Amino acid sequence: MEKHIVEGTFEKGAEIGLRIDQTLTQDSTGTLVYLQFEALGIPRVKTKLSVSYIDHNTLQTDFRNADDHRYLQSVAQKYGIILSKAGNGICHQVHLERFARPCFTLLGSDSHTTTAGGIGMIAIGAGGLDVAVAIGGSPHYIKVPKIFGIKLAGKLPPFVSAKDIILEVLRRIGVNGGMGKILEYYGPGVETLTIPERATIANMGAETGATTSIFPSDKHTFRFLQAQGRADQWTGLAADKNAEYDEVMEIDLSALEPLVAKPHSPRNVVPVAEVKGLRIDQVCIGSCTNSSYRDLMIVASMLKGRRVNSDLSLTISPGSRQVLEMLARNGALADIVKAGARILEVACGPCIGMGQAPPTAGVSVRTFNRNFKGRSGTADAQVYLVSPETAAATALNGVLSDPREFDEAPEIAMPEKFITDDGLFVYPSKTPEMVRIVRGPNIKPVPLRGELPTSLEGEVLIKVGDNVTTDQIMPAGAEVLPLRSNIPAISKHVFEAIDPMFPKRAKERKGGFIIAGENYGQGSSREHAALAPMYLGVKAVVAKSFSRIHLANLINYGIVPLTFRNPSDYEKFSIGDVLELEASELKKEPILKNITKQLKIQVKHNLTSRELRILKAGGLLNFIKNKAQY
Numbered sequence: 001m002e003k004h005i006v007e008g009t010f011e012k013g014a015e016i017g018l019r020i021d022q023t024l025t026q027d028s029t030g031t032l033v034y035l036q037f038e039a040l041g042i043p044r045v046k047t048k049l050s051v052s053y054i055d056h057n058t059l060q061t062d063f064r065n066a067d068d069h070r071y072l073q074s075v076a077q078k079y080g081i082i083l084s085k086a087g088n089g090i091c092h093q094v095h096l097e098r099f100a101r102p103c104f105t106l107l108g109s110d111s112h113t114t115t116a117g118g119i120g121m122i123a124i125g126a127g128g129l130d131v132a133v134a135i136g137g138s139p140h141y142i143k144v145p146k147i148f149g150i151k152l153a154g155k156l157p158p159f160v161s162a163k164d165i166i167l168e169v170l171r172r173i174g175v176n177g178g179m180g181k182i183l184e185y186y187g188p189g190v191e192t193l194t195i196p197e198r199a200t201i202a203n204m205g206a207e208t209g210a211t212t213s214i215f216p217s218d219k220h221t222f223r224f225l226q227a228q229g230r231a232d233q234w235t236g237l238a239a240d241k242n243a244e245y246d247e248v249m250e251i252d253l254s255a256l257e258p259l260v261a262k263p264h265s266p267r268n269v270v271p272v273a274e275v276k277g278l279r280i281d282q283v284c285i286g287s288c289t290n291s292s293y294r295d296l297m298i299v300a301s302m303l304k305g306r307r308v309n310s311d312l313s314l315t316i317s318p319g320s321r322q323v324l325e326m327l328a329r330n331g332a333l334a335d336i337v338k339a340g341a342r343i344l345e346v347a348c349g350p351c352i353g354m355g356q357a358p359p360t361a362g363v364s365v366r367t368f369n370r371n372f373k374g375r376s377g378t379a380d381a382q383v384y385l386v387s388p389e390t391a392a393a394t395a396l397n398g399v400l401s402d403p404r405e406f407d408e409a410p411e412i413a414m415p416e417k418f419i420t421d422d423g424l425f426v427y428p429s430k431t432p433e434m435v436r437i438v439r440g441p442n443i444k445p446v447p448l449r450g451e452l453p454t455s456l457e458g459e460v461l462i463k464v465g466d467n468v469t470t471d472q473i474m475p476a477g478a479e480v481l482p483l484r485s486n487i488p489a490i491s492k493h494v495f496e497a498i499d500p501m502f503p504k505r506a507k508e509r510k511g512g513f514i515i516a517g518e519n520y521g522q523g524s525s526r527e528h529a530a531l532a533p534m535y536l537g538v539k540a541v542v543a544k545s546f547s548r549i550h551l552a553n554l555i556n557y558g559i560v561p562l563t564f565r566n567p568s569d570y571e572k573f574s575i576g577d578v579l580e581l582e583a584s585e586l587k588k589e590p591i592l593k594n595i596t597k598q599l600k601i602q603v604k605h606n607l608t609s610r611e612l613r614i615l616k617a618g619g620l621l622n623f624i625k626n627k628a629q630y
């Protein structure tokens with residue numbers, strides 16, 4: 001990482017600017033990224049490589065998603081971005097296969113960009129505007145994280161897999177135990193894991209709140225790149241022999257057993273043995289966590305010659321066209337189809353609520369990374385997160401099952417050579433001046449906030465508890481996702497599942513404040529969870545703590561993020577209280593007046609002078625355009 005620092009010094013907690021080599025975007029965050037990139041007025045991308053994936057909004061129930069895809073393709077061709085067409089696969093899986101490389105930096109407008117840490121890349125998820133700015137060649141700013149060393153010892157027993165390792169990490173450190181940290185994996189156990197397995201672990205490191213996760217680049221990394229026809233892109237990377245970690249934890253792989261994250265949080269981890277026998281309505285295999293060739297070959301070999309239980313539905317979404325083609329050619333796909341699985345598109349699909357919502361109060365077992373309430377599309381569904389092995393055993397038995405009760409564990413060898421066909425990438429135009437950008441009627445300009453006023457006044461519009469996710473702030477799913485390019489329309493869904501009256505109230509009261517508990521904004525990188533509240537007039541969020549990406553998104557859209565100096569002061573606020581904050585200087589510890597309750601509450605922030613200037617300007621776009629003024 002140090003080689004990529006272009007501003008600041010590598011001291012714990014200090015702000016540094018990182019040079020970004022590669023960026024990735026996906027369609028549900030990407031339209032905003034490129035609308036903002038256009039607004040920056042930069043003629044051509046300045047990274048070494050930028051890829052725009054179409055993988056989330058692939059359900060085309062009307063013109064809107066299709067229009068977004070067409071916009072993304074035209075913008076990519078004009079500005080020098082590679083477009084990965086719908087059908088090519090999930091951004092993180094495809095990036096790992098075709099572009100990720102050790103020791104490079106990657107910034108992606110998706111929280112699971114961290115997946116590429118499995119190959120030894122410094123891969124960070126960010127809000128879309130931060131990615132737009134990085135595409136334009138500016139550094140990406142982060143606070144120097146602590147390094148959390150995770151030593152892996154031993155070897156996984158049969159039917160226990162990489163998913164169980166990361167579930168064990170979540171069981172131990174929870175959904176905010178990685179905040180402000182990089183999870184660095186080392187130790188002899190690492191050598192027993194293939195690249196797709198490491199990628200599964202790095203992927204779900206996002207659920208711990210970590211800035212990223214990183215694995216060494218070793219002989220497995222070389223072989224993976226070689227099998228992808230990219231051996232020349234290998235560089236070695238190993239932890240320093242005397243590396244000093246801020247924190248360490250050891251996991252003995254041989255002592256692990258199949259684990260499951262129960263509803264409604266990835267941290268509710270228990271052994272499968274504790275909940276086995278639970279009747280299941282649906283099993284979904286796929287997502288950027290578990291849809292690699294290795295994962296689906298395990299599933300295929302467990303399903304081979306057997307039949308999916310008739311009381312449930314099994315869906316399989318391969319992670320990439322490469323994976324699907326390999327399964328199709330080696331016959332594994334036929335085994336899966338024969339067993340009665342429903343083969344879905346090569347895309348995120350059910351993971352983001354794009355179809356396959358479970359039945360009323362349905363129980364769904366998924367190989368995905370998030371089981372937040374309502375994310376599946378069914379408000380009262382119960383979602384359990386498991387490994388592909390546990391999912392396949394469950395699909396056959398009809399009840400949540402421990403795969404170790406299955407006969408023999410399949411041995412899956414990594415292919416010597418993957419089928420590499422880059423035919424669904426569209427490369428930048430050689431005559432960009434001739435490319436016309438095509439915008440559909442649902443693509444609306446990005447709203448901007450004006451300069452920060454000297455005083456912020458307004459009511460508490462909503463008070464929420466701990467670990468509120470961006471899925472709760474700004475839901476996704478088949479109905480809402482097509483509105484990602486239309487902020488006025490999508491803002492009508494803010495806090496829909498918690499308080500459907502929020503958008504109306506916020507507008508009527510001409511904006512106001514949000515009061516929140518710990519880890520506010522955990523989960524996805526979607527900047528809509530800041531932008532839409534900004535559009536509704538939210539001026540500040542006062543929380544016990546924030547998740548990293550959401551905090552950056554709030555600043556980027558001119559919403560002041562504050563924390564309580566004394567967390568118990570959270571209790572002193574009620575919905576409807578009128579608040580006032582002197583904001584002309586935004587001192588480190590300003591006083592927040594609760595006019596209704598006649599209280600003066602000490603709040604604080606840890607913003608850098610750069611972040612304060614962004615807030616003053618009313619957000620990052622304003623700041624970049626009028627830098628000299630702030």
Ligand code: MIC
Nearest residue numbers: 028029110111112524525526
């Ligand atoms: C998710 O898994 O929640 C998403 C959809 O991939 C998001 C991005 C988005 O909201 O579009 C993420 O993880 O960042």
Ligand code: SF4
Nearest residue numbers: 112287288348351352
């Ligand atoms: Fe797609 Fe799900 Fe991965 Fe997000 S978590 S990128 S929705 S597969």
